[in-house]
Amino acid sequence: MSVRNPSRLRRTAGFIAFRIVPFILMVAILWAALGIIQAYVRRVGEQVEAEQRSSIYPLTATVLAPTLMSPSAKDLRSVSFYKMSNAQNVKPPVDVAPTATPEPVIIAQAFATNTPHAPELLATNTSAATLEVTLAATQPPITLQATRPLPTVMFLGDPDAGQVDVTAIPTRVEPIDRHGYDLFNVLLLGSDGEITNDGFVRTDTMIILSINRTTGTVGMLSLPRDLFVYIPAWRMARINQTYARGQSGGWSDGTFELMRQMLLYNFGVNVHYYAMIDLSGFKEIIDTIGGVDVTVDCAIEDLPLVGAEVPSMARRVNEEGYFALDVGYYHLTGPEALWYARSRFNSTDFDRGRRQQQILRAIWRKARDTGELANLPQLWGQVTQVVDTNLGLEDMLGLLPIALNLNPGSIENFALTRTYHTLPWQTPDGDYVQLPLYDTLRPLLEDFYQPPTESQIVIDGAQIRVLNGTTNADWDRVAADRLGWSGLSAIPMGTADRTDYVETTLVDYTGQSKGSSRDEIAKILNIKPENILVQPDPNRQSDFEVILGSSYNSCTFAVLPVGASEGEVEGE
Numbered sequence: 001m002s003v004r005n006p007s008r009l010r011r012t013a014g015f016i017a018f019r020i021v022p023f024i025l026m027v028a029i030l031w032a033a034l035g036i037i038q039a040y041v042r043r044v045g046e047q048v049e050a051e052q053r054s055s056i057y058p059l060t061a062t063v064l065a066p067t068l069m070s071p072s073a074k075d076l077r078s079v080s081f082y083k084m085s086n087a088q089n090v091k092p093p094v095d096v097a098p099t100a101t102p103e104p105v106i107i108a109q110a111f112a113t114n115t116p117h118a119p120e121l122l123a124t125n126t127s128a129a130t131l132e133v134t135l136a137a138t139q140p141p142i143t144l145q146a147t148r149p150l151p152t153v154m155f156l157g158d159p160d161a162g163q164v165d166v167t168a169i170p171t172r173v174e175p176i177d178r179h180g181y182d183l184f185n186v187l188l189l190g191s192d193g194e195i196t197n198d199g200f201v202r203t204d205t206m207i208i209l210s211i212n213r214t215t216g217t218v219g220m221l222s223l224p225r226d227l228f229v230y231i232p233a234w235r236m237a238r239i240n241q242t243y244a245r246g247q248s249g250g251w252s253d254g255t256f257e258l259m260r261q262m263l264l265y266n267f268g269v270n271v272h273y274y275a276m277i278d279l280s281g282f283k284e285i286i287d288t289i290g291g292v293d294v295t296v297d298c299a300i301e302d303l304p305l306v307g308a309e310v311p312s313m314a315r316r317v318n319e320e321g322y323f324a325l326d327v328g329y330y331h332l333t334g335p336e337a338l339w340y341a342r343s344r345f346n347s348t349d350f351d352r353g354r355r356q357q358q359i360l361r362a363i364w365r366k367a368r369d370t371g372e373l374a375n376l377p378q379l380w381g382q383v384t385q386v387v388d389t390n391l392g393l394e395d396m397l398g399l400l401p402i403a404l405n406l407n408p409g410s411i412e413n414f415a416l417t418r419t420y421h422t423l424p425w426q427t428p429d430g431d432y433v434q435l436p437l438y439d440t441l442r443p444l445l446e447d448f449y450q451p452p453t454e455s456q457i458v459i460d461g462a463q464i465r466v467l468n469g470t471t472n473a474d475w476d477r478v479a480a481d482r483l484g485w486s487g488l489s490a491i492p493m494g495t496a497d498r499t500d501y502v503e504t505t506l507v508d509y510t511g512q513s514k515g516s517s518r519d520e521i522a523k524i525l526n527i528k529p530e531n532i533l534v535q536p537d538p539n540r541q542s543d544f545e546v547i548l549g550s551s552y553n554s555c556t557f558a559v560l561p562v563g564a565s566e567g568e569v570e571g572e
Helices: 006-053 057-064 240-249 257-266 279-288 334-342 349-369 375-385 394-407 437-447 456-462 474-484 517-523
Strands: 067-068 106-108 126-133 142-149 183-190 205-212 217-222 228-230 236-239 271-278 290-294 300-302 323-325 328-332 411-415 422-426 432-436 462-467 489-495 503-507 530-533 544-548
Touching: 057 300, 142 394, 183 257, 183 422, 217 349, 217 437, 217 489, 228 257, 228 432, 240 257, 279 334, 279 349, 279 375, 290 334, 290 349, 290 474, 328 334, 328 474, 334 349, 349 394, 349 411, 375 394, 375 503, 411 437, 456 462, 474 489, 474 517, 474 544, 503 517, 517 530
Parallel strands: 183 271, 217 411, 462 489, 462 544, 503 530
Antiparallel strands: 067 106, 126 142, 183 205, 205 217, 228 236, 290 328, 300 323, 422 432, 503 544
16 A cells, blocks of 8 residues: 655645635635625615605605695794804794694695696795606606795894994894795895905895795895895994805804895895805806897996906997997897996996896796796706705796796886985995995885785786887887886887987877876886877777887986996995
8 A cells, every 4th residue: 555645745735725725715705895896886876876866756756646745833843943152032933833733734736737837835835836847858747746845044133232333233124024925035146256266255246036926926136235234143244245254154054044144134034045156157057048138228338357258249438448338139148248247337236236137037038938947857957066056956846837937027126226225334444335224125125025016917918019210229129128127018119110210209099097007108218298199099009109219218227328437436
């Protein structure tokens, strides 16, 4: 019998132990790791897909449910309590539901229609909007119903009675009465951080957009950047410094929290959401929809502005580099619209707010007419890339029916008037600011919270033809748009029977004196009483006819003539 060589056995055993076994173990580890990696990648992919669909999940749930339960009063009291380390004497919340919890209200689910319609609204400050949303190009529209209570704010304590500032600190303004209307208020902000580059963001554009979901109307209120107000838990300062103070003041809900408290304290207006855009985002939005059409009723003069472009249709005024955009109808690109919205050399900050509202109206009109507005659900991801906002897709879906059915006469524009709503004042540091005059400002704010009156609706029903009796291009469109700003239904009709009219004439074919729009038209277009003709015609094609002459001038705002500007107005 042969005997195996012990050294050979040891070599074989060592080969198995130290070579084959580790190799098998390594393969097993790599195989397991590969499985783990695949599982992780699959999990990440599922999570990304879930996040992309997260905004649709709560909406599609209502498609399957036969009814929708409204939130109880207890749910509506779940508010975001705004806290500050030095806040004292916190007051009760505004518009909070009663402590008793009523039975939930059952809202019948609406069926899809081919025409968007105004949403049915709850008696509480909660939206319940029904609209069609195409989830995919190959799918039919699906009726979605979104309900989200508006955020409720708690008042911070008032300033210390012994606090001393450069001027007297005004007392808290009482909240403006909603009169039962379901108001959805959004604070629109424009920042200049791109051009200042000092880390201190100023919101030189501040417009409060109030959407009345009961009546389907909209109000816009511009606040000048130089308003000198009390910023809660801080001091008196320019209103455009509030945002930056919120960034550094330790507020629990970010900068919007302080903005909201400031507006509540100084104006009694409760804003629910905000949307802020910088200069690049402003230009991108306008260029995305193919530019906007704007009627200029007050010639604007200024130098080229950083980040903007002088409109190609503007004319050079002098060798110093000033340009003027004369009265007319223009198509503006994003950079050109930014020049028009920011310019203030021959105007004021008050007038600049009016032009910014004009651009907003033009954006809405273009987005509606091109169908981009109806595609908002698909474009929402792109919008949030250029707009900083706490609005959600469900909020925008609830407002979409109103936006699609809105007519220009249902949009009211509000702006403060210098020396009437404000008092120019110079701080000890030499800064020119505007102090709010609350006796005259309060009625404006109350009107801002109200829908158009019955008399305004009657005026809106008047049919007005506007004819251009001059050689100036598109003046009929300018006058018609100017009347539209006041809710009047005016149609530009092109050139008149001749183009050598000097005086602007108004012809009244109704012959009515009570409830007539005649005086309102004459006031808006600066038509002299002797140029108003009353010619009743039962077979009339329109109620009124305006023939523009070369002396036409509807610029009734705080704008100096081109070439007569001395730069910034004192106190602006």
